[in-house]
Amino acid sequence: MNVPFEKYHGTGNDFLIIDAAERVPDRGELAIRECDREEGVGADGVLFLALEPEFSPPRVVMTLVQPDGRPAPMCGNGARCAAEWAMRQTGTDSVMIDTQAGTRRAERTDGGVAVDMGEPTFDPEEIPVEADEPVVEEEIEGLEVTAVNTGVPHAVSFVDDVDAVDLESVAPPVRHADVFPRGTNVTVASPDGDGGFRQRTYERGVEGETDSCGTGAVAIAAVARRLGHTDANAIDVRPPGGDLQITFGDGEVLLAGPVEHEFDGEVDVDVRAAEQ
Numbered sequence: 001m002n003v004p005f006e007k008y009h010g011t012g013n014d015f016l017i018i019d020a021a022e023r024v025p026d027r028g029e030l031a032i033r034e035c036d037r038e039e040g041v042g043a044d045g046v047l048f049l050a051l052e053p054e055f056s057p058p059r060v061v062m063t064l065v066q067p068d069g070r071p072a073p074m075c076g077n078g079a080r081c082a083a084e085w086a087m088r089q090t091g092t093d094s095v096m097i098d099t100q101a102g103t104r105r106a107e108r109t110d111g112g113v114a115v116d117m118g119e120p121t122f123d124p125e126e127i128p129v130e131a132d133e134p135v136v137e138e139e140i141e142g143l144e145v146t147a148v149n150t151g152v153p154h155a156v157s158f159v160d161d162v163d164a165v166d167l168e169s170v171a172p173p174v175r176h177a178d179v180f181p182r183g184t185n186v187t188v189a190s191p192d193g194d195g196g197f198r199q200r201t202y203e204r205g206v207e208g209e210t211d212s213c214g215t216g217a218v219a220i221a222a223v224a225r226r227l228g229h230t231d232a233n234a235i236d237v238r239p240p241g242g243d244l245q246i247t248f249g250d251g252e253v254l255l256a257g258p259v260e261h262e263f264d265g266e267v268d269v270d271v272r273a274a275e276q
Contacts, residue, residue: 003269007041007262008085010077010112012211012241014262016043017085020050020061024269028069034267035067041265043067044203044210045075047082053090057105060086061098066205073100074151076214076255080106080113084259087113101151111245114256117215120150120222127153130179137227141173143186146223150253152204153184154219158229162190162200167209171202187216189224189237196236197224211241214255221246222253 003024005016016034024030027048034040050061062082064072079097083106086095093108097115106115121127122134127149129135135147145155155174159165171186186202197220201213217237224230225248233248244257 001269001271002266004264004266005041006085006264007043008081008259009241009262010080010212010214010259011239011244011257013075013077013213014043015064015078015081016041016046016267017081018046018048020048020063023271024048025271027063027065030267030269031065031067032069041267044206045072045078047078049082049085051086051089055096057094057096058086058090058092059096059098063100066203068205068207070205071100072152072205074215076115076117076151076218077212077257078214079104079115080214080255080257080259082106083113083115084108084261088261099151109256112256112258114254115214117150117218117253117255119251120148120218120253122146122148122226127184128181129153129184130181135179140179141177143170143174145174145186146227147180147184148219148222150215150218150222152215153180153182154187154201154216155180155184156187156189156216156219156223158224158227159188159190162188162198165200167200167202171209175202175204185213185216185219187213187219189220191229192236192238194236195230195232196238197221199237199239201239212239212244214244214257217244218246218253218255221248
């Protein structure tokens with residue numbers, strides 16, 4: 001059976017979007033197969049979206065399945081892509097997104113889509129990380145990191161130059177460190193010379209570096225403020241795939257940036273195998 005999808009990306013962080021009403025017996029298997037950039041369509045994850053247009057603003061239930069076949073509770077750029085998809089479906093400029101990390105409001109902006117990311121937390125139990133107090137600039141597996149949860153856990157390290165870091169070698173030991181019982185994303189950042197920060201992120205579930213990571217951009221901004229690297233309420237973060245803007249307000253953090261619809265297609269789903 002063929003199942004239709006739409007391909008979106010936010011600053012290079014790309015996703016297949018499939019209507020949750022479509023019959024996909026094994027979402028994990030589909031994600032593993034189709035996220036593969038050599039054998040499949042190629043993506044950083046698959047978003048299964050259930051639209052509820054009767055609400056005002058409309059709501060969309062977002063389930064992200066990553067390339068390893070496992071769900072993730074939140075994805076900043078994924079949420080922005082889901083919002084753009086839902087706003088196009090409903091002809092609106094704002095939607096509510098139900099995620100495993102909570103309900104988030106998203107709105108169309110002049111430069112793309114902005115989504116409320118909630119409040120970052122350094123609480124060890126909420127990250128989670130095995131520690132009695134917040135992990136701030138502590139060495140874990142050879143990398144000095146600060147641990148924060150921005151919907152998913154991140155270990156953030158500030159370095160002189162992100163391009164000088166061999167992320168594929170440095171990140172995996174931290175990502176799988178025993179102190180992170182559920183694993184962690186690993187994000188490195190360096191000043192961009194204009195008051196913002198450059199970013200590279202090794203993503204849990206992708207098990208590799210991605211062109212952009214929205215939760216990682218928020219993590220950089222939150223850690224930068226905590227460490228005194230900036231006191232700005234509006235911070236530009238620049239992953240390889242494009243520029244993101246993080247704005248701190250009263251009890252909310254907004255992640256904003258461009259979103260693009262790439263193309264549509266179909267993937268094969270073996271319904272008979274699932275029924276046997």
